[in-house]
Amino acid sequence: AALLMARIGAQLRAVVGRARNAAELLKLLDAQMRPELESGMFMTAVAAVLDVARGDVDIASAGHPMPLLRRADAGIETLPVVAAPALGVGGGRFHETHVDLGRGDGLLFYADGLDEARNENDEAFGLERVRPLLADARSAGQAVESLGSAVEQWFGSATQYDDLAIIALWRR
Secondary structure (H helix, E strand, O other), rough: OOHHHHHHHHHHHHHHHOOOOHHHHHHHHHHHHHHHOOOOOOOEEEEEEEEEEOEEEEEEEOOOOOEEEEOOOOEEEEEOOOOOOOOOOOOOOOOOEEEEOOOOOEEEEEEOOOOOEEEEOOOOOOOHHHHHHHHOOOOOOHHHHHHHHHHHHHHHOOOOOOOOOOOEEEOO
């Protein structure tokens, strides 16, 4: 898995300059990596292009969970999911979702290891536990720290089988 991720990182660097938007980036990356993957291998991904000055974010997903949008008033919005195949499957179209981030708004990008984290009773952490923690967060760092701590406590004595990736972005 580590070797595959290193190769994909190199492929991403090779195509990122040619992409005009997040959806095209996923399309180019998919075309680049598909011939190199062994049969049955695939990878989910989400791509985002941020205009820092305007606070505009264009997001496209390849079979990956869409980020959660936390508004400055602590409201949590679920971004629309447009069905698209994972990278390596091929033949799919990737669509973008546009988000205007106002001052105090944030985005939480996460891998399924967050909401699917299982405790010793085989119960999933779930987005219903993510949402209030994200609503209470006042910064990207606080969101990542509180969610990471909550999931770590959730595991208890259970063995962690999936990766846990959390990236938060806040507009000040």
